[in-house]
Amino acid sequence: MATIGMKELAKKLKLSTATVSKALRDSYDISEKTKQRVLKLAHELNYVPNAHASGLRGKKSKTIAVVIPEVADSYFAQAINGVETVAQKEGFHVLVYLTHEQVEKENLILQELLNGRVDGVLISVTSQSKDVTTIDKLISTGIPVVFFDRVFEGQGNGQITTDDFDASYKLTVHLIEQACKHIVFLLFSESLNISTQRMNGYKRALHEYGFNFTENNLLICTNQDQENKESIYKLLARKDRPDAIIASVEKLIMPTYLACMERNLVIPGNIRVAAFSNLVQAEILNPAITTITQPAFEMGKTAADLLLKALKGKPIDQEESNVVLPSVLEIRNSTKTPF
Amino acid sequence: MATIGMKELAKKLKLSTATVSKALRDSYDISEKTKQRVLKLAHELNYVPNAHASGLRGKKSKTIAVVIPEVADSYFAQAINGVETVAQKEGFHVLVYLTHEQVEKENLILQELLNGRVDGVLISVTSQSKDVTTIDKLISTGIPVVFFDRVFEGQGNGQITTDDFDASYKLTVHLIEQACKHIVFLLFSESLNISTQRMNGYKRALHEYGFNFTENNLLICTNQDQENKESIYKLLARKDRPDAIIASVEKLIMPTYLACMERNLVIPGNIRVAAFSNLVQAEILNPAITTITQPAFEMGKTAADLLLKALKGKPIDQEESNVVLPSVLEIRNSTKTPF
């Protein structure tokens, strides 16, 4: 049993496919009566237009791609949710592609999108991404690209980010106010804008409060949990052991907590810990962790809205294409000075 | 600058599109030399075949849909990862649809997939889903449907599940061995197979150990976090307050922990808590929570493998289409008898 197509629909109605097509798209030059007839039967027979045919014909696929490093991260999971909400409302389909933090994969994926599969792209780049040629190619092909969170400055048709610098600054100040004297920043990538923004906010706070910033203030992490845990474990044995750690991305929370446990260091008694994270369970961690929480859902929503607006050919002013949403510093027990 | 199409490619090579097409698909009746020439230029010019054209022509879209209740849940995030891994390897694209636990949405989504947009469907149904007509329609249209985790017994082209009954039984026995006398099971849905399986394993253990099962052993939860928290909060004030709680799905962990905190009940001192959850951070919760962890990634992978196999028209035997993977009971502090 195949699905019904427009031709059969037309035949049953004793109309031409053209009329049916127009009726379905609510064209002005079809009589109300005919429209009703068509709509009714289409509904009854569960007519669904063939996506490839309309895609081929109309050069529109009603599909967008979301290209992200991974799904198993609260931020991205929540962001996808936001994207999906908008897409569903507007009748768009969402293709999800995971780069697994590999630039090469990212590039292959973007290449594949060059030929009509999607109308637009939402992307949060890899920690090593630098090259914009494929993205430029997409755009010059007429496929708008909107960045969110991990953006390339000044690229694409829009950028949705958070105030990483400020948030990081505030968090660092908070730690300093909790009497921390040696805060180590766990850096995730040296090229990612979010990483440098976060690092710079941290540096700025250090500077303002008269602390020196040296290489010892930074621990460069990778995408390997085990590796990270070992580096942090070693970090905790340094003679100038830090009295606070800032995990610049969510995935660094686990290795940090575990390393502390293994070293028998109590958080926050012996060491304070804070993280950039959207983890829903932040409050019930042991101890509850102070976080900078991004409006992830909102960001996904905003990015999708912007993309769809671009797809509709609506004019987009500078302000709209460059949105910076505020993160929230949620202070919890992991950074509170115990008495 | 538009993207290059096969026609231009053919012209530049002084060949017909037919030859180019065959060369690209490595057809037997094209000379090796021509194939090389075609492949070379195609690569140089970044030729990407138009997805809609091939989709329309060949009735194959190289796309599968993953229909799930939500992404912001460790299980689903990990499962998508598994699906994506297989899809990427096989050159398939993945459309993700969220039902937000609403049957109506689920149905609309499935309806939309009836017409060629995807070659196959992976689904984990809504907590209220009961009707299989759309799924049957998909299958009879030639679009295979594979269920994972939240399945309809005996439906579709395959089912990937875990040993929920056994896992739940084991967990309950564990609690009983920890001297728990009044274990309450937080039920998420009354119709979902995973829910009933989990509940039945629990009941069985109670029974075997000589405990009565009454309505008081069950707390029916919803999809509303706040609502759930309140029910649990009330539960904790009953004269026969439970000495253990089993959260049958991950999202019930937060309300449970929070309710306990608000009632000043210490886990596991005053009450023990365990959950079905794939939360990566289980170990660093306060306290570390005992979980039944499903092989989520593996399940996604297995489901995708099965679906692709069906798409390739390979024969699938009963055993293959009905996979039950083992969950793991990870005992942590939340259920340990304190001394």
Added chain:
DNA sequence: TTGAAAGCGCTAACAT
């Protein structure tokens, strides 16, 4: 070994 041509299902320009 290569090419000509039909057609996948739909849309839109152009008749009627």
Added chain:
DNA sequence: ATGTTAGCGCTTTCAA
């Protein structure tokens, strides 16, 4: 207000 028809880009007979 409705119908005819061409064509989107590709694949696949079938003929050369």
